[in-house]
Amino acid sequence: MSIFIDQHTKVLVQGITGSEGSFWTKHMIELGTQVLCGVTPGKEGQTVEGLPVYNTVRKAVLMHDVDASMLFVPPKLTKDAVMEALAAGIKKIVTIADGIPLHDMVLIRQAAKEHQAMVIGGNTTGVISPKVAMMGSFPHWIERVYKKGHVGVMTRSGSLTNEVTAMIVEAGYGVSTLIGVGGDPVPGTRFAEMLPFYENDPETNAVVIIGELGGTMEEEVAEAIKNKTFTKPLVAFLGGRTAPKGQKMGHAGAIITGGKGSVEDKIIALTEVGALVAKRPRMVGKLLETLNVPKSY
Amino acid sequence: MKLYEYQAKEVFKEAGISVPNSILIEQENELDKAIEIVGLPLVVKSQVLSGGRGKAGLISFVKNVEDAKSHVHRLFTHELKIKKLLVEQAVDIDKEIYVSITVDPLNATGLLIASAEGGIDIEVLAVTQPDKIIKEPIDLRYGLMSYQAISVSYELGLNPTQVKEMSRLLLKLYDVFKKYDAELVEINPLFITKTGEFVAGDGKLMIDDNSLFRQSRYERSLDDYKTEAEYDALLEGIPFIQFDGDIGLMCAGAGLTTTVYDLINYEGGTVANYLEFGGPNYKKAVKAMEICLKVPSKVILIVTFGTIARADVMAEGIVDAIQRLKPDRPIVTCIRGTNEAEAVRILKEAGLEPLFDTEEAVRKAVSLAKGV
Numbered sequence: 001m002s003i004f005i006d007q008h009t010k011v012l013v014q015g016i017t018g019s020e021g022s023f024w025t026k027h028m029i030e031l032g033t034q035v036l037c038g039v040t041p042g043k044e045g046q047t048v049e050g051l052p053v054y055n056t057v058r059k060a061v062l063m064h065d066v067d068a069s070m071l072f073v074p075p076k077l078t079k080d081a082v083m084e085a086l087a088a089g090i091k092k093i094v095t096i097a098d099g100i101p102l103h104d105m106v107l108i109r110q111a112a113k114e115h116q117a118m119v120i121g122g123n124t125t126g127v128i129s130p131k132v133a134m135m136g137s138f139p140h141w142i143e144r145v146y147k148k149g150h151v152g153v154m155t156r157s158g159s160l161t162n163e164v165t166a167m168i169v170e171a172g173y174g175v176s177t178l179i180g181v182g183g184d185p186v187p188g189t190r191f192a193e194m195l196p197f198y199e200n201d202p203e204t205n206a207v208v209i210i211g212e213l214g215g216t217m218e219e220e221v222a223e224a225i226k227n228k229t230f231t232k233p234l235v236a237f238l239g240g241r242t243a244p245k246g247q248k249m250g251h252a253g254a255i256i257t258g259g260k261g262s263v264e265d266k267i268i269a270l271t272e273v274g275a276l277v278a279k280r281p282r283m284v285g286k287l288l289e290t291l292n293v294p295k296s297y
Numbered sequence: 298m299k300l301y302e303y304q305a306k307e308v309f310k311e312a313g314i315s316v317p318n319s320i321l322i323e324q325e326n327e328l329d330k331a332i333e334i335v336g337l338p339l340v341v342k343s344q345v346l347s348g349g350r351g352k353a354g355l356i357s358f359v360k361n362v363e364d365a366k367s368h369v370h371r372l373f374t375h376e377l378k379i380k381k382l383l384v385e386q387a388v389d390i391d392k393e394i395y396v397s398i399t400v401d402p403l404n405a406t407g408l409l410i411a412s413a414e415g416g417i418d419i420e421v422l423a424v425t426q427p428d429k430i431i432k433e434p435i436d437l438r439y440g441l442m443s444y445q446a447i448s449v450s451y452e453l454g455l456n457p458t459q460v461k462e463m464s465r466l467l468l469k470l471y472d473v474f475k476k477y478d479a480e481l482v483e484i485n486p487l488f489i490t491k492t493g494e495f496v497a498g499d500g501k502l503m504i505d506d507n508s509l510f511r512q513s514r515y516e517r518s519l520d521d522y523k524t525e526a527e528y529d530a531l532l533e534g535i536p537f538i539q540f541d542g543d544i545g546l547m548c549a550g551a552g553l554t555t556t557v558y559d560l561i562n563y564e565g566g567t568v569a570n571y572l573e574f575g576g577p578n579y580k581k582a583v584k585a586m587e588i589c590l591k592v593p594s595k596v597i598l599i600v601t602f603g604t605i606a607r608a609d610v611m612a613e614g615i616v617d618a619i620q621r622l623k624p625d626r627p628i629v630t631c632i633r634g635t636n637e638a639e640a641v642r643i644l645k646e647a648g649l650e651p652l653f654d655t656e657e658a659v660r661k662a663v664s665l666a667k668g669v
Contacts, residue, residue, distance in 0.1 A: 020605070075507065076510055076511070098576055098577065099507045100507060101478055101505055101507045101508040101511075102400055102478065102480060102505040102507060102508065103400070103437060103475070103478055103505070103508070105405070106400055106405050106406065106407070106437050107437055107438065109405035110405060110406075110436070110437070110438065125604055125605075137604055137605050138604060139604050139634060139635040142634070142635070142637075155552075156552065157550060157551065157552025157553070158550045158552065158553075158575070158576070158604065159548075159549050159550030159552065159553040159575055159601060159602045159603055159604070159606070159634070160550055160552030160553040160555075160556055160602075161552070162602035162603075162604065162633070162634060163553055163556065163602050163655060166602070166633075183551060183552070184507075185400070185402045186400060186402050186405050190403075210552065212551070212552055212555060213555070215402060216402075216403060220403075239552050239553075239555040239556040239559065240555045240558075240559065241559050242558065242559045242562040242563075243555060243558065243559075244540075279563070280560065280563070280656065281556065281655065282656065
């Protein structure tokens with residue numbers, strides 16, 4: 001079992017004919033993902049990897065029994081594409097777009113709530129259950145990162161995820177499901193909202209969160225541990241410990257304002273409830289050992 | 298993108314929000330004319346993007362021409378290289394209010410924030426007396442509703458005449474928030490004058506960077522940046538910050554770059570610049586290195602672990618950059634991810650010694666910077 005996506009999830013790809021869309025569709029299928037069809041307005045009748053392409057999501061769901069939609073759609077068109085998927089009744093949506101307007105993200109999140117759907121992203125690489133299935137753009141073939149196992153990973157970052165996950169694998173662990181919630185200030189789904197899924201997943205023994213300065217997502221995780229809604233061992237790696245105050249470093253989410261959202265605040269909140277915080281990526285594996293999380297390899 | 302006060306006030310004025318009479322000057326000899334128009338007493342306000350201008354002595358209240366002249370001279374010759382001053386009429390103040398509209402990331406709504414105690418450090422008030430701050434969520438589908446604007450105005454303790462003025466102003470402020478894809482629009486202080494008018498004493502407008510494709514009115518110029526490298530990076534869309542340390546960073550991804558920054562500090566090194574050339578910029582190695590070389594540093598450290606940003610493409614770009622730019626300082630590379638074996642071959646062929654472990658690469662860069 002895995003969370004959010006497994007080999008039974010039936011996936012539609014919006015933006016399937018684009019260079020990113022077709023490239024990653026191929027790799028999603030190669031990993032074992034059930035991709036059924038794609039949508040690109042004006043391209044109906046074409047095929048990508050042998051899959052039919054439709055002009056609209058409405059038509060695609062009429063022809064196929066779809067559970068989830070993967071968006072390879074530019075940021076300025078993302079709001080419309082998400083609304084189209086929601087209106088067609090799709091409840092799981094992943095968008096990797098980097099640069100979605102802030103006000104659009106607010107509207108996307110509200111619409112998702114109303115439709116009781118989940119939107120993961122943007123500004124992420126997506127969701128992967130190694131050796132099972134993925135929705136997103138992961139180099140799943142890199143063995144020293146995408147190894148199957150029992151550690152759940154949630155992250156706000158892209159390349160840092162490869163760095164940290166490689167260290168988890170180096171220590172003898174593997175990954176159950178990795179969810180990139182993304183680096184935007186208003187993500188479609190927040191860390192704490194995914195925790196219940198990891199809590200109930202028999203394949204997940206522990207969770208690693210990869211966070212950074214700014215926002216309050218890590219503090220919300222600490223709150224869930226405190227409320228005992230999440231009870232499995234948890235290790236965090238947080239980037240930006242030594243970042244100068246008031247400086248915006250990269251991600252829009254990564255900003256310290258008025259002392260709130262600093263890495264120190266997050267470390268205090270997490271350690272107070274018994275989670276462990278790694279100072280360096282390599283320490284993540286060691287801290288999982290400290291918490292007696294059984295190794296997979 | 299943060300706008301200057303004078304730009305924010307220009308927007309406010311167009312939206313129908315009153316601002317004090319003012320003239321923007323760029324040279325000392327423009328002062329006389331400005332005084333003639335706005336009158337005395339007046340306030341000379343430095344147009345810089347950093348906050349805390351009052352505390353930094355960048356705003357001066359002046360009563361006579363001599364004082365105005367000496368302050369204008371002081372500010373134009375200030376070490377911050379101030380280019381523009383706003384010469385603004387002083388307002389007869391009865392009351393100062395705080396008001397802003399922003400996005401609440403946790404609840405994913407718009408958020409109107411107001412307080413009857415304007416003009417002071419709102420962050421401090423939020424901690425010490427949170428009950429003095431009114432927060433009204435805004436559903437962005439419907440926008441700020443009149444009843445909300447009226448309720449908040451009453452909660453500020455205003456009288457019925459003032460409530461009418463204030464609620465109109467709040468609706469106009471929301472229009473600005475919406476129209477400009479604002480991360481934040483703020484008036485602090487909002488003056489209520491002795492004659493009962495509502496006037497924006499200051500103006501802050503931050504446009505969401507992700508919305509700039511549909512917000513083309515204001516642009517940055519070289520004048521807004523401390524260094525040419527920062528401006529070049531902006532034009533290329535490359536995230537970049539200049540510091541004054543020894544090691545130039547050329548990394549992929551915000552999270553990884555920030556982590557490498559931390560690791561350098563742990564190892565006792567210092568950072569000359571933060572630069573991300575991952576994501577959409579992964580084919581811009583030449584430009585990225587050109588920017589890094591404009592920064593005084595002792596070594597350039599390249600760390601990547603790319604997915605879409607393929608390792609082999611980045612390696613090719615780096616080799617190309619080295620051949621074209623002939624860097625005058627050592628380069629440490631640690632390039633991993635999609636097609637990394639090919640990346641290693643490319644780097645070795647070009648005479649580099651690629652590393653695979655981030656911590657090892659950081660230690661190498663720190664020791665090179667220290668000349669060990």
